[in-house]
Amino acid sequence: MNSQILKMIGSFVLLIIAQVLLFNQINIFGFINPMLYLLFLVMYPFDKNQTFYIFIGFILGFFIDFLSQTGGAHTIASLTVSYLRPIIIKYSYGLTSEKPKSLLTDPRKTNNFFFLLVFISIHHLIYFAIAYFSADAFLIIIKNSLFTIIFSLILILLISSLYKVE
Amino acid sequence: MQRILNVFVKYRNSILYLFLLSFSLFFLKANSSFHKLKLEKISLLFSSNLYSFSNSINRYFRLEKENQRLQKENEVLKSIQIKFNAPFLYTERYNNKTNFPFDVQKVNIIKNSFQSQRNYIIIDKGAASGIRREMGVISAKGIIGLVQAVTDNYASVISILNQDIKINVRFKNRTAFGSLIWKGKIPKKFSIEDVVSTSSIKKGDTIVTGGMSSYFPYGIPLGVVTNLENNIQNGYYKIDAELFENPSELYKAYVIENSDFNEINSLMQNLKQ
Numbered sequence A: 001m002n003s004q005i006l007k008m009i010g011s012f013v014l015l016i017i018a019q020v021l022l023f024n025q026i027n028i029f030g031f032i033n034p035m036l037y038l039l040f041l042v043m044y045p046f047d048k049n050q051t052f053y054i055f056i057g058f059i060l061g062f063f064i065d066f067l068s069q070t071g072g073a074h075t076i077a078s079l080t081v082s083y084l085r086p087i088i089i090k091y092s093y094g095l096t097s098e099k100p101k102s103l104l105t106d107p108r109k110t111n112n113f114f115f116l117l118v119f120i121s122i123h124h125l126i127y128f129a130i131a132y133f134s135a136d137a138f139l140i141i142i143k144n145s146l147f148t149i150i151f152s153l154i155l156i157l158l159i160s161s162l163y164k165v166e
Numbered sequence B: 001m002q003r004i005l006n007v008f009v010k011y012r013n014s015i016l017y018l019f020l021l022s023f024s025l026f027f028l029k030a031n032s033s034f035h036k037l038k039l040e041k042i043s044l045l046f047s048s049n050l051y052s053f054s055n056s057i058n059r060y061f062r063l064e065k066e067n068q069r070l071q072k073e074n075e076v077l078k079s080i081q082i083k084f085n086a087p088f089l090y091t092e093r094y095n096n097k098t099n100f101p102f103d104v105q106k107v108n109i110i111k112n113s114f115q116s117q118r119n120y121i122i123i124d125k126g127a128a129s130g131i132r133r134e135m136g137v138i139s140a141k142g143i144i145g146l147v148q149a150v151t152d153n154y155a156s157v158i159s160i161l162n163q164d165i166k167i168n169v170r171f172k173n174r175t176a177f178g179s180l181i182w183k184g185k186i187p188k189k190f191s192i193e194d195v196v197s198t199s200s201i202k203k204g205d206t207i208v209t210g211g212m213s214s215y216f217p218y219g220i221p222l223g224v225v226t227n228l229e230n231n232i233q234n235g236y237y238k239i240d241a242e243l244f245e246n247p248s249e250l251y252k253a254y255v256i257e258n259s260d261f262n263e264i265n266s267l268m269q270n271l272k273q
Helices: A002-021 A038-043 A050-068 A073-093 A109-132 A135-162 B002-010 B012-031 B033-084 B261-272
Strands: B102-112 B118-123 B136-139 B142-150 B155-162 B167-171 B177-182 B189-193 B206-209 B221-231 B236-243 B252-258
Touching (some): A002 A050, A038 A050, A038 A073, A038 A135, A050 A073, A050 B012, A109 A135, B002 B012, B012 B033, B033 B102, B177 B236, B252 B261
Antiparallel strands (some): B102 B118, B102 B252, B118 B155, B142 B155, B167 B177, B177 B189, B206 B221, B221 B236
16 A cells, blocks of 8 residues: 555656656657656546545646746646546446446556547647637647647557556 | 535535636746736726626716716806807907806706696796896707796796797898797797898708897807798798707706896886886
8 A cells, every 4th residue: 555655656756757857858840748747647546536636636737837837737737637537537438337446457448548538638728728828829729739649648558558557 | 504514525626626726827827927918818808897887887876976967067068158159249358357247057947838828937946046037048959938936946937938938039140130939839839020031041040049138148059940931011031940959848957147137137227217
């Protein structure tokens, strides 16, 4: 139990550092910076306390914003997406008797993928909408989120497959 | 209390979310001047709508006060207007500010009639406010009548809707003059008599007060000529006129005070003797 919490804290810190120092500087094709830190939010166990989870989403976004000097867009996006996570889970996995416990342990691959896609899409759309914050930039918002979603999705799928499933 | 706590526990996630969201919005506003500007624009949009709504309600309750203020302003403007109708008549007098003797005072009409052939009006100011007999009473777009009897707080006015009263009138930009008399029946329809048929008058000419009395200054616009016939047999025009304003539909009026009234009146008395 204790080692699980330590692992959580460790990956929390590691993801923030990786995001700020590495993935915010990648600039694929000049503008794409995949957001790996969402990995923490998606692999956090589904059956834990939701109130605490919202708080974690807020803290995570806050640290990313704080360290990468980006107003408050990460905070609002990750806060909103962590608030919406139970709803996304409900719609991705359907109403089954077998409630999903965690993204890593659930065997339903299609549902896992759909959950990731929706989760990341909502996050990225909110993030870019707040970063540009103007109706004139609608097309730029859509374009940026679309490309960044693809790269974030690939990266998160890859790295989550490296986690050891117990 | 228990129920309130239950609600809090039930919606704790949403409450926490909204709380943290507002916190992060403040964070966003504090960190980025671009977002600050944008958010202020949005808040301005909301607040301006809200304020204009509350302002429209407030305005409704201030109407009475606003009305009184406007009346006061109108009183001042009216006194200026009647002076500037004929600046050539009332030029600056030597050693004196002005020789324009007329001043206006606003009154409310509390009773008005138009059904009979000799109509009277009651106004809500009297001797206590300086109203005297034979003062002229005008409205926004014309004249109403002459003060007939005065008590302390009220005065009765002979309406121009009275076949006993004749008003001395002229035609704007023309030299002819005549007398305005009510035809009876319809409040706006008047006839003008005593206009010599040699004078040139056209349909549509504006009628103004003639200034040949101590009651009204020269040049208050009253109405227009609607119809005229040249009666060659007796040498006078037969003119129909229509007033700008229906005297029976008024609630506010101005009493004109002529400060030279006594002087003129004493001369008239001398002539009569």
